[in-house]
Amino acid sequence: MNKKRSFLRTAAAYPHMVWSVLFIVVPLLFVLYYALTVENPDGSFSFSFANITALGSESYFPVFIRSICFAVVATVICLLLAYPLAYALTQCKVSSQRMLIMLVMLPMWMNLLIRTYSWMNILETNGVINNFLASIGLPRVQLLGNAAAVILGMVYNFLPYMVLPIYTVMSKIDRRYIEAAADLGCNGWQTMLRVILPLSASGVISGITMVFVPSVSTFYISQKMGNGRFEMIGDTIERQFMSNYDYHMGATLSLVLMVLIIICLAVMNRFGEEDGGVLV
Amino acid sequence: MKKRVFSLLLLCFLLLPLLCSCADFSPVKKLYVYNWGEYMSLEGGDDLHVNHEFEAWYEETYGERIEVVYSVFSSNEEMYAKMQNGSSKIDVIVPSEYMVERLIKEDMLIKLDFDIIAAYENTIEERFQEMATAPYCVPYTYGYLGLIYDASLDNSLFDENSEASWRVLWNEIPDGTDLSGQILTFNNSRDAFGIAQFILNHESGAKEDLYVNSTDHARWDEAYELLGQQKDCLQAYVMDEIYNKMEGGAALVAPYYAGDYFTMVSVNENLRFAYPKEGTNFFYDAMCVPKTSKNQIEAQRYINFLLGGTEGESLDIAIGNAEWIGYSSPNVKVTTNLDYLADMTDDEEGYGEEALSILYPEGDIDTLLPMVNAYADWRAEQDEDYDISDYEGEIPTIDLFTADADDFTTYIYQNLDNETLEYANGRWEALKLSSAPAGGIYALTGVIVGVLLLILVAYILVRRYRQKFY
Incomplete structure (x- = not known):
């Protein structure tokens, strides 16, 4: 009986493993391969760090x-908007909480491209506001x-990713802690700063990573909302692949971006552990 | 035992999609056509659906069913990327001229069999038949780049000889109007550089092309400098957004293709079109068959059908399609057809009186137009099943393609060699990387980092202070 269950358990993980290897590990190896090779005039590839050293010499740093x-x-900005919102949500009746959370998620049911295009229509010189x-x-x-x-485009598109984790963690805070704090003489601000904030820190941290990672690598929003005048690293990578055909440089930039994000995540996780050990 | 059965089942389940994709269950032959978006009349109902017509015609002629699988791309580069990864089945593609050259150079296209595309010789304008790319492609449409602008600028943009200049995209307006923030340009290197190069070539006084297809880095640097000067007065670098912005009046001047101007003017009637004096880009999009195609014969039959050279109603389909697209047609049978000319100039159904002079700027439209109008008047009086041979008026024999090099300069983009292409891309890269000033954001980030550090320091100090009491 026991044996059979353990087999089922491993078997259940196989599809996911196949999936991850095929669509995550292999592509990552490709990125690594392209980043560490250059194309010779005869079309063959040879191992080289030239792409990475080129990063320094060209104007990618800015x-x-x-x-x-x-x-x-x-x-x-997302955090400043989302934290009070999430707190206000937890103070509502449970039935209305569901409704309100659905409203927060509503924009996410639409495609990011459509949302951004709608914002263009609103802000255009002949748009709704004007x-x-x-x-x-x-x-x-x-x-x-x-x-x-x-910034507006990024905040609008990624705000739900900040609200949801904070709200989830906050709604699980035991109300007795807050009552206890009040009993021991904390006023509203002290309760907020010394009880609710530390207890919801894990949600804040996962919210920050969930917003920061897509914003740092975004490419569509900056093109459309910034009229193509603010080049983000995502735009640069897209152009390397789509119009310059420089797969090696594109892969190198992606690799550097990934390393940066991993460093950010590691730092965030360190903070998270200090504050009581939560997963991001 | 049970275990084995289960894992076998699991394996089958996992392999199912693989098996399905290998075995093609349907008996119908499929022809994969890969074209630009909005580039073929595929309307339902009573309107022309070219692919359905082809399928019906094919079954009738060859007694075999075929299904056209039609998909679209939005740039030559996108199409090239899809072709290069090799896994996609494509039978007919419609790239632009420089991409055709590139594909020929990389040995990716078949030499067409003009016994199958029998209509080619009598339909395609001679100028195209003489091109170096001719054995590999059949032109589908062609056109020129022009300046689209808002009617409110009708008096401002033109100099004393009533000529427009590409310089208006640099906010150099003859009467001194300030248009900064109202100007758009292309967000792709070849087209953006092209405009700067037309200006440079014109101002250098050279008759021949010194800049557009130059392999000299110094000449690309000159164009790069010029584009750098343009940056501050631009509203945006755009591709498809140009429709939204020009149709809605969010920008006042933009360069775009003659054929697409009609789409915009049908939404915003305040738009106008002009060909600048420096000359402009001449382009064509042509149908080709990739070497990887498994239905090369069928693909070429399809091309022949689109030329309108086959028996029956095929010419009507070519005409209907050309009218629907609204680009210049390289098909002589189409452009000498009175119905086509009358339809195009029709105010309601077509694109208005200006259509022919915009689409065929090299032809003698002034002489042609009265004849077309006379025919249109005659046609309006006929009942539905009129016969064109009953028309007794003058039938025009004017060649719409007569290249009159003196007053209309055109440049064709050639495929650049790898070294030049890389240099040009590098220059474009440098142009794009230098962004508009965003000092506020940097300052804000500085403040945020500062505040975070302060909080951290305060936190540590408070903690230490409190520890004294434990």
Whole structure:
């Protein structure tokens, strides 16, 4: 009996293992292979670090910095918006909580491209906002094509990824802790800072990673909302593959981006462990 | 025992998709056509559906069923990437001229059999038949790049000789209007560089092409400098978004293809079109058959059908398709057809009076137009099943392709050699990497990092302070 169950258990994992090897491990090896090779004039590949050293000499460094800065700002804005929202949600009746969480997730049922395109229509010089301004006699303003528009696009698209983990962790906090804090003389702010915040830190950390990682590698939002004027690392990688056919440089950039993200995750995990050991 | 049966079942389950994809169960032959988006009349109902017509015609002629599997791409590069990975089945592709050259060079196309594409000789305009690429491809459409602008600029964009210049995309407007933030340009290297190169070539006074297909790095640097100057007055680098932006009036000037101008003007009637004096890009998209195709004969029959050279109603289909696409047609049988000309200039069904002079800028449209109008008037009076041979008016014999090199300069993009291509891409890369200033974001990031550090320090200090009490 016991033996059979353990067989079933391993068998259940096989499809997933096959899947991961085929679609995660093998592609990653390809990325590594392309990043560490260069194409010879006769079409053959040879091992070389030339791509990685080229990163330093060409002007990719500012692009990395730019992507990281945009992602940091977007993540912090998401956090500042999502944390109070998640807290407010947990204070609602359970039945209305479900409804409200569904509203938070609603935009995610639509495709990211469509959401971004809708924002373009709203912000365009002849879009909804500008038409309203014009109808009350104000001049039209250029809302697209600046850094704020790119940030807006990122925040809008990734906000649910911040709200959901924070809300999940917060709603599981035992209310007795809060009552105990009040009994021991904590006022509202002290309860928030010294009880709720540490207990919900794991949600905050997983929210931050879930927003930061897609924002740092985003490529569509910056092109559309920034009118193609703010080049992110994702845009650069896309161009290497789609129009320059430089698979080696594209793979190198992707590899560097992945390493950066892994470093960020490792740092975040360290913080997470200190604060009581939670998984991201 | 049970265990073995179970794992066998599991194995079968896992292999099922593999088995399915190997064995082709359907008896119907499939023809895979890979074309640009919105580039063939595929309407339902009473309107023309080219592929359904072909399927019906094919079954009638050859007694064999065939199914056209039609898919679309949005750039030559995308198509090339899909062809290169080799796994996809494609029988007919429609790349642009420089990509055709590239595919020929890389030995990816078959030499076409003009016994199968029998209509070729009598339908395709001579100019195309003389091209070096001719044995490998059959032109489908062609066209020119022009300047699309808002009617409010009608008086501003033109100089004293009433000529427009590509320089308006650099916010250099003859009457001094400021258009910065209202200008769009292409978000792909060849087209963006092209415009700068037309200007440079024109201003250098050279008659021949010194810049567009140059292999000289210094000439690419010049174009790169010029594009750098353009950056600040641009609203955006765009490709397909151009439709939305021009149709909605979000931008006032943009370069785009003549055929697509009609799509935009049908939404926003305030748009106008002009060919700048520096000359422009001449392009064609041509049907080719890849070497990997398993249905090469059928593919070539399909091409022949699209030319309208086969018996029956095939010419009507070629005409209907050309009218639907709205690009210039390289098919002489189509462009000399009075119905085609009358349909194109029709205000309601077609693209208006200006259609012919925009699509065929090299032809003598001034002489042609009265004849077309006379025919259109006659046709309006006939009942539905009129016969074109009853028409007694003058039938035009004007060649729409007469290249008049003196007042209309065109450049054709040739496939660049790898070394030049790499250099050009590098320049484009450098242009794109230098982004618009985003100082606010950097400052904000600095503040955020600072605040985080402060919190960390405060946290550690408070912790230490508290530890004293334990």
